[in-house]
Amino acid sequence: RRKGAPEVVFGETKETAQVIAMAQALLAGSGRAIISRMRSETKEALLDVFRDYTIRLREAARAMVISRPDFVRPDTGGHVGIITAGTSDVPVAEEAALVAEEMGCRVTCIYDVGVAGLHRLVGPLRDLLSNDVDAIVVAAGMDGALPSVVAGLVPVPVIGLPTSVGYGLGGKGMAALLSMLQTCAPGLAVVNIDNGIGAGVTAALIANRVAQARKHPLR
Amino acid sequence: RRKGAPEVVFGETKETAQVIAMAQALLAGSGRAIISRMRSETKEALLDVFRDYTIRLREAARAMVISRPDFVRPDTGGHVGIITAGTSDVPVAEEAALVAEEMGCRVTCIYDVGVAGLHRLVGPLRDLLSNDVDAIVVAAGMDGALPSVVAGLVPVPVIGLPTSVGYGLGGKGMAALLSMLQTCAPGLAVVNIDNGIGAGVTAALIANRVAQARKHPLR
Amino acid sequence: RRKGAPEVVFGETKETAQVIAMAQALLAGSGRAIISRMRSETKEALLDVFRDYTIRLREAARAMVISRPDFVRPDTGGHVGIITAGTSDVPVAEEAALVAEEMGCRVTCIYDVGVAGLHRLVGPLRDLLSNDVDAIVVAAGMDGALPSVVAGLVPVPVIGLPTSVGYGLGGKGMAALLSMLQTCAPGLAVVNIDNGIGAGVTAALIANRVAQARKHPLR
Amino acid sequence: RRKGAPEVVFGETKETAQVIAMAQALLAGSGRAIISRMRSETKEALLDVFRDYTIRLREAARAMVISRPDFVRPDTGGHVGIITAGTSDVPVAEEAALVAEEMGCRVTCIYDVGVAGLHRLVGPLRDLLSNDVDAIVVAAGMDGALPSVVAGLVPVPVIGLPTSVGYGLGGKGMAALLSMLQTCAPGLAVVNIDNGIGAGVTAALIANRVAQARKHPLR
Amino acid sequence: RRKGAPEVVFGETKETAQVIAMAQALLAGSGRAIISRMRSETKEALLDVFRDYTIRLREAARAMVISRPDFVRPDTGGHVGIITAGTSDVPVAEEAALVAEEMGCRVTCIYDVGVAGLHRLVGPLRDLLSNDVDAIVVAAGMDGALPSVVAGLVPVPVIGLPTSVGYGLGGKGMAALLSMLQTCAPGLAVVNIDNGIGAGVTAALIANRVAQARKHPLR
Amino acid sequence: RRKGAPEVVFGETKETAQVIAMAQALLAGSGRAIISRMRSETKEALLDVFRDYTIRLREAARAMVISRPDFVRPDTGGHVGIITAGTSDVPVAEEAALVAEEMGCRVTCIYDVGVAGLHRLVGPLRDLLSNDVDAIVVAAGMDGALPSVVAGLVPVPVIGLPTSVGYGLGGKGMAALLSMLQTCAPGLAVVNIDNGIGAGVTAALIANRVAQARKHPLR
Amino acid sequence: RRKGAPEVVFGETKETAQVIAMAQALLAGSGRAIISRMRSETKEALLDVFRDYTIRLREAARAMVISRPDFVRPDTGGHVGIITAGTSDVPVAEEAALVAEEMGCRVTCIYDVGVAGLHRLVGPLRDLLSNDVDAIVVAAGMDGALPSVVAGLVPVPVIGLPTSVGYGLGGKGMAALLSMLQTCAPGLAVVNIDNGIGAGVTAALIANRVAQARKHPLR
Amino acid sequence: RRKGAPEVVFGETKETAQVIAMAQALLAGSGRAIISRMRSETKEALLDVFRDYTIRLREAARAMVISRPDFVRPDTGGHVGIITAGTSDVPVAEEAALVAEEMGCRVTCIYDVGVAGLHRLVGPLRDLLSNDVDAIVVAAGMDGALPSVVAGLVPVPVIGLPTSVGYGLGGKGMAALLSMLQTCAPGLAVVNIDNGIGAGVTAALIANRVAQARKHPLR
């Protein structure tokens, strides 16, 4: 419903029948339906009902893209980087990756760089920068320190994506979110805990804006 | 300390002598010192101590920029829009404006558009878009609804800036921040309550990235 | 137990046997029993036990009204409007609709108007007003912005009904409730998260009061 | 800014000059300016600047109404009751009374009925009902029990107004607000802590609606 | 483990084998084992293992007392009253009743008096007082108003027992607890949400102290 | 306003004139006025206005008792013990002592026993018990551990009184209150943070009940 | 990943296949894999897959250590004491014990000393001290008082380990954690609720440091 | 009051007379009084009253040590490192330094290393390690990321000390504390926000233990 961003169906709290109906409406409209957080029974039903459509599954994110055979996904030339602190942050990061791709961006993922393993971060980050990455999403749970570290190192816009990893006080992403809001690296913008779609849309809006400028230098 | 963003001295919790020392260090380095949230006695002292320097005062934000006579502020060609819901949100918005300007951006401010007065919003928003705005900061307190409304209307990246306006439960910016994190317009990124500097830096990083692409279309 | 409002049995935390006993007591008394948040096994049992009674099922709200054959529901002439921001808000809105109807009101429902789709709101809202709606319930989760928007547009009393939709910080209706309490549209009154019964009763009390005045203009 | 409700200037966080400017704009427009939570220096300045205008002071609420000599306050025929649990709740209740009066209602105040002194409540409540009160605001701090008690006794719409009275856990109106949201008397709607204006506007909107119906019985 | 109070085994988080072992130890010691919040499988096992012992079941509280045949429960002459606001508060109230009985008190229960139905309260309360009740436990969820009302009416020590009844903000006993802590009836002491054992022990300690004084007037 | 407890005027949030008026009303009624949390200017005014009355000052608690010359304070024979963990807890403890005395009890205070210095506790506690103390108030801030320790040692009813001592997370009495609610010594009842009046009233109600039983052994 | 501490795989949120893969990587590297919070199906699979390895099971902690036959666990000479307040705290304490042992320490466990049973604590504590314990972990839920008591008695570093035991306000370890942070015994350091691994690692780091000093007295 | 740690008088909430009395008692006892968080008038009074004693002032921490001329501070040989993220963290860090010194440790301070400026950290950290530091306190506010980073790099026990720096959500040290509790570097123990004394005592207890082992290698 946001301008410039595709509608995404949030599957977790919806009945299979509702998801199918919404998917059909979207397919009739834009020619593509994106479903996130599918329950497993919904996934099976969708695969069956839409077997004549093009289907792209992103298992880790429990997400699916269904497109009409004639649908052509845009290719904007925007470039989004997606980094995670741990392996537990990957499902949410995959959500961000998927939606950025569907918005026409090239997406480069760097997973599980840790905070302790900062050396594991430096190389790939340099590659991202030399490949003209336009925006970077950094997903982290627990202490949520990684986005601040990345934001301190690069002059590219960074979106902090807190994940619901961690238990006890500040668990379930709370410390991660607060820590990103309190960052010492001014200019780190954040989305809500586990909101991979929001992070991906924001990054893609930025990247598409930059890509458009590359194509229309005169304006 | 962040790459691509100037150091800003947070004046509220510092002694005048500390602020002067930090300003001197920054002037000796980059040639410019930005001070935010100055106490009034600090302001007077700075005006006196740095009377041979170029001084730019932003009263509403209690902010000051001191530059060496030879300092040349960059002009990146980036364009940032800054919108507030009410008049109480202006001081924080001005912080964002100031830092975005110091990062080389053109800044267009639209203040006090309200939520009820959405018609007051539509015209200026259309102007912003036709002037190729690259990123928009929307400051709002109380219910914090305006950033979501703006994000729903434009395909440009929007940064939500909650302000500490409002009393009672959810007051002091809490409802505004939560409401932005829960936005129905996916792709609204936020900074912490009253963090005008953070919002301005984020928007300017985006705008500068776009401006750079306009100049270097080949990359 | 409130004057002017029917007793409603909250089924979620009660054993089937308890609900049956309470329904029997209410039927023996006022001639009608309203049950909300029934578990599915309770529903089946009630349908069986009270098969000789008039039964009105409201599936979406998991609610049921059982009446003695001789029970005559009042018709007060009051008119209540019920609006939801999304489809996930419908179950709670249906609770409000049901109880307002049982209190004798005509109820007009407008579901899923979104916030982005404000144009979808304007037409039906105009219809409501020209049909002399006496009170409007607006249900919304996530950012909870819709009740403020509606309250800003109409001179009719509006009851904000936050729903437990949304995850992460401010999720489960918290941001929605806070945002309604912090509304920029003064005069938005609220009930607790998911309290459809409370919103419906409040709106019906208002509508019935207005309807009574229509009938007794002299007082 | 809400339809059917006057604009009220919140004085607490505004400079005297700002308040004067806003009052002048309102006087030029609707012919009346309402200012709440005035600082004492602002009050003095307003009394001086607007000495040629009609001024109504409500000391307890730190509120003032300034009207052009030609301004005629509406008289709608609506009747609003305002009850407080204690004396500490009076300033906030007075805010509600003032705005309801300015919206054209007759207002009856019953202050300091306590909870323990329920007998002190019964008589005046009966009087209110026999004088066709259309809506009742009940202000209470600490345990906030009074609004539920009143709502259980009358078939008239009741607005709970929690006040920031009380210290320790649940203090500053928190327990009062929560307790009203958790009321056992379904159909108690609430506004935020200390939001006298909001409670008064809601009650007056209801009362004016009823009063209008009394005058236009045919619709 | 507290002086003057029996050890109670909290069954909810313990394995059946653990509960049996702890019961055996207590039986070997004091000759009596009290188990609260038993899981149903634990209950069955206990009934089987201790079939040669005297067993007292309190189904509603999921509690059981196992005693050696030779165990003689004290009879102190203390008198404890236990009142609940609703039926949902009964299980927790029963816990209080059970432990007070095991501490040797006579216990009088008055359940489901509501708040709206204060008339239902007055008679039984008068009876309690004329039967020399020494302490009263009042259990209430949701708004938790009843304990304050009772404490305002009687000169007997009252223990507020908040129960985890209610949903939304302030739900699960939070509003009830806060409201009791903020009571307008000074001298209402409280225990934690659902802590029936704690309320019962406190009331019994008081009652036993009074009973002892009745027997030993000279001290 | 509670049966069996004197009215206490809370001075902190009241104007001097209000306090004087309330004191006069109480003196005209019961013959005694108790004022807690007096501001210093109020204290001076009261000393002056009521110079012909009997005045009892309790400096540490900022409390004062004014009585008509003919007023005779009751002497019930009840005995209340009041213990504090530290010296910072004394002002709140003094409030409890004062009100218990005014309710006719003998009060024994044991201040600053610490938690580490448990040996400092044992002796005086033994004295209390051998002097037939009827109820004990234990005031503690920070970790709030002392009330649990005392409750574990004595068979007498204990009232936990958390004080707003401590900073950081759990500061201002929050950890102390939670810790008392979570006590391992079942049967510790609590009042709100800094509510010395509430603790004193509760303890005196218990003690007076016991004392009455001592005098009327037959009932 | 921390220097001086082994990597521990957190099993609770991982698929069996993921755990096996991570274990294999660790075995190939350091020769040992430690898995905590295993699900039962994961346990069975690990026992099967790694049947040719040395396996150490710690049932209570749902933890397992798998080592290559040639792996030699270090023996540092450090000595760690682990104390629990209750039996419910044992699983978390066992996590601490396991990791301290794997870090080469001798570990002495003293479980279920209670708070009321301080006499049960004194003897074993004296033994610990006379056996040169280097650091002590104290696990406690509910009121969390035990770590403060221990820290007050010994000159050895104490690590407070709050456990998620307790219900109602301050339940699930919250009161325990806050109470430890607010300790009256300065110098009690804490880890998060249920973080047995963290407590064990901290204590072992201390003990190993002391042990190293014993061996290298000259440095 | 803790074994092995000196008593420290918390000056912030105490009257000057109280502080003087407590200091005199300590001087009469151990021969030394440590006062933290002195108000400025208290400082002046102490300097005057104890002018014949040895006085050590630590201005930044608002702390003072007063010793009898014959008092000999211990020299244990322990070595404590203290690091801060920013300059605002220094006052709290100085409190830690002071108490560690008074407990006989050598203290090395490294202030304002930032997080972005990790290179500024590496050198001094290496020096600390090669000088056999026994324990390190790391103070940080805002995002509180530094302690985790340090703990990941060194095999020495690290104590995280959150400071009340930062505003908005998670401000005043909340995000910093939560982030440390959620650390990805297992084995980071923490004390409460701004509890410099607690951090210093913990570190010194560790260091003194190690130092003792260095001197008594045989045990």
Ligand SMILES: Nc1ncnc2c1ncn2[C@@H]1O[C@H](COP(=O)(O)O)[C@@H](O)[C@H]1O
């Ligand atoms: N008004 C402000 N809001 C948010 N961050 C700020 C503000 N002013 C300065 N900062 C940043 O806060 C950090 C700490 O500032 P300082 O304490 O001055 O070293 C630096 O990264 C500044 O860029």
Ligand SMILES: Nc1ncnc2c1ncn2[C@@H]1O[C@H](COP(=O)(O)O)[C@@H](O)[C@H]1O
């Ligand atoms: N779904 C619901 N939401 C809010 N209140 C309810 C609901 N259903 C019943 N109630 C009210 O909850 C109170 C307690 O209900 P019960 O426990 O059934 O006696 C009654 O006043 C009902 O009117």
Ligand SMILES: Nc1ncnc2c1ncn2[C@@H]1O[C@H](COP(=O)(O)O)[C@@H](O)[C@H]1O
């Ligand atoms: N220091 C105090 N703490 C708690 N309650 C108090 C205190 N002082 C007075 N009260 C009670 O607070 C209620 C309201 O007091 P007032 O506002 O003076 O009518 C009365 O019931 C008093 O008994």
Ligand SMILES: Nc1ncnc2c1ncn2[C@@H]1O[C@H](COP(=O)(O)O)[C@@H](O)[C@H]1O
């Ligand atoms: N039970 C546990 N409690 C706390 N931390 C743990 C636990 N088990 C593993 N860890 C740590 O959690 C971090 C992330 O673990 P993983 O997700 O398995 O890579 C690692 O640093 C582990 O050492």
Ligand SMILES: [Mg+2]
């Ligand atoms: Mg992480």
Ligand SMILES: [Mg+2]
């Ligand atoms: Mg706003």
Ligand SMILES: [Mg+2]
């Ligand atoms: Mg919504």
Ligand SMILES: [Mg+2]
């Ligand atoms: Mg009240």
Ligand SMILES: [Mg+2]
């Ligand atoms: Mg109740």
Ligand SMILES: [Mg+2]
């Ligand atoms: Mg204490």
Ligand SMILES: [Mg+2]
């Ligand atoms: Mg414990």
Ligand SMILES: [Mg+2]
């Ligand atoms: Mg920091």
